[in-house]
Amino acid sequence: MSYTPSLPDPSAPPVRINLLSDTQTRPTPAMLEAMARAEVGDEQIGDDPTTNALNERVAALLGKEAAVFLPSGTMCNVTATLATCRPGDEIIAHRTAHILSREGGTHAALGGFQITPLDGDGGMFSLAAFRAALHPRNRYEPPQTMVSVEQTANIGGGTIWPQATLDAIAADGKAAGLATHMDGARLMNAVVATGIAAKDMTAGWDSVWIDFSKGLGAPVGASLAGSRAFIDEVWRWKQRLGGSMRQSGVIAAACNYALDYHVERLAEDHANARALAAGLAQLAGVEVQEPQTNLVFFRPDGAGVPGAELVARLRARGVLLAMMDDRIRACTHLDVSRAMIDETLELVREILRAA
Numbered sequence: 001m002s003y004t005p006s007l008p009d010p011s012a013p014p015v016r017i018n019l020l021s022d023t024q025t026r027p028t029p030a031m032l033e034a035m036a037r038a039e040v041g042d043e044q045i046g047d048d049p050t051t052n053a054l055n056e057r058v059a060a061l062l063g064k065e066a067a068v069f070l071p072s073g074t075m076c077n078v079t080a081t082l083a084t085c086r087p088g089d090e091i092i093a094h095r096t097a098h099i100l101s102r103e104g105g106t107h108a109a110l111g112g113f114q115i116t117p118l119d120g121d122g123g124m125f126s127l128a129a130f131r132a133a134l135h136p137r138n139r140y141e142p143p144q145t146m147v148s149v150e151q152t153a154n155i156g157g158g159t160i161w162p163q164a165t166l167d168a169i170a171a172d173g174k175a176a177g178l179a180t181h182m183d184g185a186r187l188m189n190a191v192v193a194t195g196i197a198a199k200d201m202t203a204g205w206d207s208v209w210i211d212f213s214k215g216l217g218a219p220v221g222a223s224l225a226g227s228r229a230f231i232d233e234v235w236r237w238k239q240r241l242g243g244s245m246r247q248s249g250v251i252a253a254a255c256n257y258a259l260d261y262h263v264e265r266l267a268e269d270h271a272n273a274r275a276l277a278a279g280l281a282q283l284a285g286v287e288v289q290e291p292q293t294n295l296v297f298f299r300p301d302g303a304g305v306p307g308a309e310l311v312a313r314l315r316a317r318g319v320l321l322a323m324m325d326d327r328i329r330a331c332t333h334l335d336v337s338r339a340m341i342d343e344t345l346e347l348v349r350e351i352l353r354a355a
């Protein structure tokens with residue numbers, strides 16, 4: 001798995017259409033206004049009313065006892081494993097999981113955990129694969145203490161786990177003594193796409209987080225939820241890692257605003273992703289994975305233009321996309337309109353025609 005995010009290229013023309021990631025959104029004027037009006041206190045001692053309101057709200061949304069506000073999704077994953085596992089423990093996850101490939105080896109470096117990668121289509125593993133990976137406690141093998149899933153599965157294509165599989169893996173995991181962890185960086189995309197309530201979708205999962213800086217349009221922030229005892233332990237790690245904050249209400253206000261105004265509209269991003277995929281699928285030689293949410297993975301190689309070349313040519317025209325291994329990823333979000341999708345399709349058509 002290789003994905004090296006490229007740094008901005010100052011010699012390239014300005015980006016007009018940003019399909020790189022749903023992290024690219026800028027706070028809207030109304031969101032900035034909500035931030036400016038935020039009531040604040042000292043978050044570290046539990047005295048920031050806006051952050052406290054966000055924590056209560058996220059706990060209720062996800063059906064958990066408590067939640068804690070953290071600077072990033074990565075820090076949610078890191079504090080969750082540190083709060084749950086001990087050195088030498090084994091975590092089961094998909095081969096393409098963020099915790100394996102995108103977090104700088106933190107889970108090994110800080111926790112001493114090993115992550116066992118499972119295979120499976122779309123960034124998801126089957127119940128059978130999960131069962132096959134489980135072993136009874138014995139003195140030779142590492143203690144298995146956590147199973148982690150991504151909802152949606154990012155590198156899998158923004159795919160949504162079937163609810164029955166999620167429920168069954170959680171039940172079997174718990175029966176085997178494992179904690180169940182859900183990386184919900186794009187959980188709300190799955191909720192909007194399926195109509196399943198977040199707390200029902202995550203019912204079997206002990207720890208769950210959502211990212212406000214992904215499709216929800218906030219500049220910073222993620223919230224991790226679970227039992228009160230778990231959140232107490234997460235707080236210890238938040239403090240140890242230097243991530244506790246002060247007047248965090250200023251950013252928590254953006255997250256509250258995002259929950260009020262930017263959840264339902266994720267359906268527009270999904271419609272734009274479908275429109276992009278449908279347009280690309282009409283081009284001879286372009287292979288497209290049918291999107292379930294806001295991520296579109298495709299390969300133009302069959303049209304005579306390698307992915308990296310198409311990405312470079314689009315960048316020269318002001319359209320920014322990502323290469324992930326040998327596929328191109330386009331991500332729709334708050335700052336991507338249908339007109340931008342149409343223009344991107346027009347440019348891809350033009351480039352492929354000229355090839």
Ligand SMILES: *Cc1c(COP(=O)(O)O)cnc(C)c1O
Pocket residue numbers: 071072073074075077098099150152153154183185186211213222
């Ligand atoms: C982005 C992402 C993360 C990390 O979130 P950050 O807020 O960027 O730290 C974790 N897991 C998945 C699946 C992601 O897409």
